[in-house]
Amino acid sequence: MKTTISQVSKHLDQTVTIGAWLANKRSSGKIAFLQLRDGTGFMQGVVVKSDVSEEVFQTAKNLTQETSMYITGKIVEDTRSAFGYEMQVSEIEVIHEAVDYPITPKEHGVEFLMDHRHLWLRSKKQHAVMKIRNEIIRATYQFFTDNDFVKVDPPILTGSSAEGTTELFHTKYFDEEAYLSQSGQLYMEAAAMALGKVFSFGPTFRAEKSKTRRHLIEFWMIEPEMAFMDHEESLKVQENYVSFLVQSVLNNCKLELDVLERDISKLEQVKAPFPRISYDDAITLLKEKGFTDIEWGEDFGAPHETAIAESFDKPVFITNYPAEIKAFYMKPDPNRPEVVLCADLIAPEGYGEIIGGSQRIDDLELMKERYEQHGLNSPAYQWYLELRKYGSVPHSGFGLGLERSVAWIAGVEHVRETIPFPRLLNRLYP
Incomplete structure (x- = not known):
């Protein structure tokens, strides 16, 4: 079932697919935390190595900032975030890989940001x-x-x-x-x-x-x-x-x-x-x-x-x-x-x-x-x-x-x- 981040509260404990971009990520040897955005909002997707295929986990670890994808997983509650929900990811289909996205999580000057508005x-x-x-x-x-x-x-x-x-x-x-x-x-x-x-x-x-x-x-x-x-x-x-x-x-x-x-x-x-x-x-x-x-x-x-x-x-x-x-x-x-x-x-x-x-x-x-x-x-x-x-x-x-x-x-x-x-x-x- 396809949905959007703003609508995931209606799909608690259901498996859904969202078209999204990767805003940011962090990962360890066994888990990857993907910060996803789809235009309607921001949400975390969690990829656990033991729960997915080796191919899916490697895809998650190799994702670059602003890469677009269809991401599938189960929606669960996340009491630690203000949003209140996250996705337990099971599948990732990359649509387009973004390379060298210019606006990184570091600080940028105003003129640079305005040039890249x-x-x-x-x-x-x-x-x-x-x-x-x-x-x-x-x-x-x-x-x-x-x-x-x-x-x-x-x-x-x-x-x-x-x-x-x-x-x-x-x-x-x-x-x-x-x-x-x-x-x-x-x-x-x-x-x-x-x-x-x-x-x-x-x-x-x-x-x-x-x-x-x-x-x-x-x-x-x-x-x-x-x-x-x-x-x-x-x-x-x-x-x-x-x-x-x-x-x-x-x-x-x-x-x-x-x-x-x-x-x-x-x-x-x-x-x-x-x-x-x-x-x-x-x-x-x-x-x-x-x-x-x-x-x-x-x-x-x-x-x-x-x-x-x-x-x-x-x-x-x-x-x-x-x-x-x-x-x-x-x-x-x-x-x-x-x-x-x-x-x-x-x-x-x-x-x-x-x-x-x-x-x-x-x-x-x-x-x-x-x-x-x-x-x-x-x-x-x-x-x-x-x-x-x-x-x-x-x-x-x-x-x-x-x-x-x-x-x-x-x-x-x-x-x-x-x-x-x-x-x-x-x-x-x-």
């Missing part, structure tokens, strides 16, 4: 990170489906910038100018006017020349937009969504978190509601913490976000930033128009901003003023203005960066390990 993905820790990423994606679809959102796919090629920045990848679109999307938000606002509550999930691109551990050139964003919803209601959706993601990973990725040696006690505290601090109070807090140069009206960098997050044991919303440092579409606070109805959600443990969101301007005349202020008079923006002309309503939305969220939940230092094939400032290979 296509192989590094096979390692136990990278496998765990990808499984956690997958769980966050699965939970995202579940959360928004359960809450009556409709998935809408905005275009990747656009004729304009979502936030009016110049950090865009430019391309020719036949005889027109085009850009790779840095956000699907503007299109999602149009979708919300048609479908009520919507979300997108797709790749976005930033030509920002940054080398920090939080930045990628190509990354994935989850961007919900909600008609008839104000800023306060949107914050509740955000904290419930992030809580749901964290609890889903805690419930469904115990083995992976264990492999990564993640301190789950910190994740267990991540339950809505989340604390909030205004931009004004954040400035005061930073000055108290020794950031004496920070002044009202300046944006926060990574050290500032980390210092603010250290004062809380959950993710924290920083609310009501100055209008001058935020995007043109954010709605001013009616009681204080120099700040906008927005929030950034800062993850604990130094992982920085994982969500940016706001209530959007719904007044046509105010949006026209913003167009003038930001020089957005191009015909490419006309359709966005028309959303305020034909049945405008209060609406809000936000964007969550997938890779930063994976890094935080998995406890990974750098976002380059949270996406299968990272695109960095100086890396387009493999």
